[in-house]
Amino acid sequence: xxxxxxxxxxxxxxxxxxxxxxxxxxxxxxxxxxxxxxxxxxxxxxxxxxxxxxxxxxxxxxxxxxxxxxxxxxxxxxxxxxxxxxxxxxxxxxxxxxxxxxxxxxxxxxxxxxxxxxxxxxxxxxxxxxxxxxxxxxxxxxxxxxxxxxxxxxxxxxxxxxxxxxxxxxxxxxxxxxxxxxxxxxxxxxxxxxxxxxxxxxxxxxxxxxxxxxxxxxxxxxxxxxxxxxxxxxxxxxxxxxxxxxxxxxxxxxxxxxxxxxxxxxxxxxxxxxxxxxxxxxxxxxxxxxxxxxxxxxxxxxxxxxxxxxxxxxxxxxxxxxxxxxxxxxxxxxxxxxxxx
Numbered sequence: 176x177x178x179x180x181x182x183x184x185x186x187x188x189x190x191x192x193x194x195x196x197x198x199x200x201x202x203x204x205x206x207x208x209x210x211x212x213x214x215x216x217x218x219x220x221x222x223x224x225x226x227x228x229x230x231x232x233x234x235x236x237x238x239x240x241x242x243x244x245x246x247x248x249x250x251x252x253x254x255x256x257x258x259x260x261x262x263x264x265x266x267x268x269x270x271x272x273x274x275x276x277x278x279x280x281x282x283x284x285x286x287x288x289x290x291x292x293x294x295x296x297x298x299x300x301x302x303x304x305x306x307x308x309x310x311x312x313x314x315x316x317x318x319x320x321x322x323x324x325x326x327x328x329x330x331x332x333x334x335x336x337x338x339x340x341x342x343x344x345x346x347x348x349x350x351x352x353x354x355x356x357x358x359x360x361x362x363x364x365x366x367x368x369x370x371x372x373x374x375x376x377x378x379x380x381x382x383x384x385x386x387x388x389x390x391x392x393x394x395x396x397x398x399x400x401x402x403x404x405x406x407x408x409x410x411x412x413x414x415x416x417x418x419x420x421x422x423x424x425x426x427x428x429x430x431x432x433x434x435x436x437x438x439x440x441x442x443x444x445x446x447x448x449x450x451x452x453x454x455x456x457x458x459x460x461x462x463x464x465x466x467x468x469x470x471x472x473x474x475x476x477x478x479x480x481x482x483x484x485x486x487x488x489x490x491x492x493x494x495x496x497x498x499x500x501x502x503x504x505x506x507x508x509x510x511x512x513x514x515x516x
Contacts, residue, residue: 225257275302283410283426286419287433294484296492311481312489315474325376328468332372332381339385340364361509362502369501370397373494378443379470396439403432404499440491444483447472 225245242260259265269276280299288295297308315321348357367384374382382393406429410418418426451473469477471493475486 222255222257275306277301278305281407281411283407283415283429284433286415287430288488290419290430291434291437293437294482294488296485296489298492298496308481308485308489311478315471315478316493321471321474325468325470328375328379329372332368332375335385336364336368336371361506365502365505366397366401366498368505369498370400372501373497374443375468375470377471377490377493377497378447379468379473380443380446392439395435399432399435399439400495400498402428403436403495406432436495437487437491440487440494444472444487444490448476451476 220243222245225243243264244258246256246258259268278298278301280301285295285299287293288299297305297312300308343359344355344357348355350356371382371384374380382396383389384393384397406425409425410429413425415426417423419430447469451469454467472486472490475481475490481489
């Protein structure tokens with residue numbers, strides 16, 4: 176049951192990271208069952224015809240705009256996004272996209288790649304270039320054979336995480352009705368779980384984040400990842416190229432965080448490449464591939480279908496997107512388990 180749950184979480188994570196979802200899906204027990212409101216006739220509407228929230232977004236949202244509505248964001252640049260409630264509508268959107276769906280690009284991330292001369296991964300690509308890279312990556316992260324290969328290692332991290340939490344309960348908890356109990360705010364712990372799990376799957380390495388004294392490298396990476404995510408949202412609604420030109424602190428913090436994230440990926444990729452090279456001789460002598468877990472990185476290096484620059488770009492984006500999405504998924508899973516018991 177544990178591995179089945181983890182597999183579901185991981186598959187959802189990879190779908191999000193690879194850019195499947197162009198919409199914001201908001202949960203609703205009523206709407207998720209396919210119930211339409213206010214006589215929605217199912218015809219395709221032009222953008223201008225879609226109901227929208229206006230500037231009093233949350234108030235109008237509560238007035239039941241319907242299963243598809245526009246949301247106007249606030250900021251220097253006001254932007255519209257279309258939010259879709261019903262899974263059936265989302266499925267119809269996916270079916271109509273064709274081979275080359277257009278995804279909204281995260282412009283501050285794209286700007287960082289351009290000024291640092293980094294390649295872009297599939298999360299920041301569109302068109303034929305996106306599809307070519309996506310098909311190659313699917314074989315290593317989405318297909319059933321690939322999932323079965325890394326699922327035991329994800330399960331290993333999950334079990335270590337549970338043991339860590341159990342040890343904390345025994346050490347810091349209090350006895351309630353004859354049982355040891357501890358109330359915590361799990362966000363930081365889930366962040367470490369996501370980072371430890373994704374790193375093990377992608378690079379075949381553990382970061383040691385469940386230790387009482389994680390390495391300085393790991394702590395700096397956590398800091399960089401959190402800073403990058405925290406500065407992304409405001410930069411989506413501000414003139415980030417102007418902030419870049421004037422050297423504004425917000426942009427400097429964002430770029431510095433990305434720089435460290437890329438340097439961290441570079442170190443692990445180089446380490447993985449060295450392991451791969453040194454093991455080829457031993458592998459040929461033994462006449463077998465061996466049992467060492469080399470992660471998604473090892474598979475990509477072995478196949479040699481992506482350049483080192485593209486491997487670095489995609490591994491970096493998978494690491495970042497995977498951590499954030501795993502945290503949200505497990506957080507929602509805990510909430511669901513709590514509310515259903």
